[in-house]
Amino acid sequence: MKSPREKRRARTRETILEAAMQIVMQHGVEALSMREIAGRIDYSPSGLYEYFSSKEAIIDELVGEGFVRLAARMEHVIHTGTALERLEELGKMYMHFALQEPQLYLMMFNRTTLSPFALAEVEQNTAYARLVQTFQDGLQSGEIRSASEAGSRELAYTAWSLMHGLSMLRLTLMHQITEDIDGIHERAFRAFVEQLK
Amino acid sequence: MKSPREKRRARTRETILEAAMQIVMQHGVEALSMREIAGRIDYSPSGLYEYFSSKEAIIDELVGEGFVRLAARMEHVIHTGTALERLEELGKMYMHFALQEPQLYLMMFNRTTLSPFALAEVEQNTAYARLVQTFQDGLQSGEIRSASEAGSRELAYTAWSLMHGLSMLRLTLMHQITEDIDGIHERAFRAFVEQLK
DNA sequence: ATCCACTACCGAACACTGTACGGTAACAGT
């Protein structure tokens, strides 16, 4: 049973996070300041510490939310078609998310401080599990030839790294659009997929 | 002709950069402060502005130096052997650099502010040119089958993205060593190489 | 209804940051 007090507390907590998320998505995590958050929701900076122990704690929360949103987006990829088709769609969706929410994506993956992730943990994520499953399907049906001793686990991790690498390069070094960079990215990922045949 | 004055100036400039580089490599770019640099070389913080217009300018210089070092490292990869062998060695060397100089690597690739890079510019880099060349060799000799319409340009960019993605994931999400993560990375990259056959 | 503990919040302050400005020496060229 949630008392009215707890409900109010949970609501303002959410308000803080929403304001913080807005700032991050609009101006990047480096523009996030306690005073800016407080100002937007008519609080004093010190008041925020009633809800979060530090600015870092707020960011951690936002990062978690970011992963939830990414996973949700990946859920919307079609479940039908051949394994290779699905794989290509998964890649497209992933990079589309990074490109559409650049500040959020950068915040999620630029953090070295306390990230209690192990690969085993990542593999529990439903979106990631789907990626592994897709490779397993492809290997089983013979769509994907296993040229090496590599199994679905290795290939999935390879695919994720590639999607991440493409996204990061796009958002950091190549954030100035000069040529048909997005076309290059799409072709680069397709090249990988094609080589699996 | 360099006057003694100019030589002195160039030397202190170098001293500043060396101190800054030390701080970054030891404690990360977030620990880099003008006062810390000044303290280490017995200057006042404001004195540094005689040599660099801002802290950002110093970081830009360090990033440039980082790319020089990375390129130098890549030069040391063997030039003999089959294309696939060389490719695997290039990948290993790249990721070895990132792992050995994590703070430097993170600083180089976490920056969104002013990065005047276009893909065309990257391709002028000798180390990157070597990567492209290796793919070209592999395609020509038939070592690498071109399953798609992808040429050496696409494949090289794909390979770079993969190496970068593996390195970044390793340094951010997976910086806590839990399992044989390095083995996983080596296998992941090899899986990619094998699929090229 | 009265008390009391506790929650929610604020204002001020501290230590830190990057940077601008004014002043002061030492230097270089005439």
Next chain:
DNA sequence: ACTGTTACCGTACAGTGTTCGGTAGTGGAT
């Protein structure tokens, strides 16, 4: 010997995250 430039410093300012002391007001128990 004069003079403009260079090199450097001390101070100060606006901004940051965070701590602390205090103050209302709420919620529950007597």
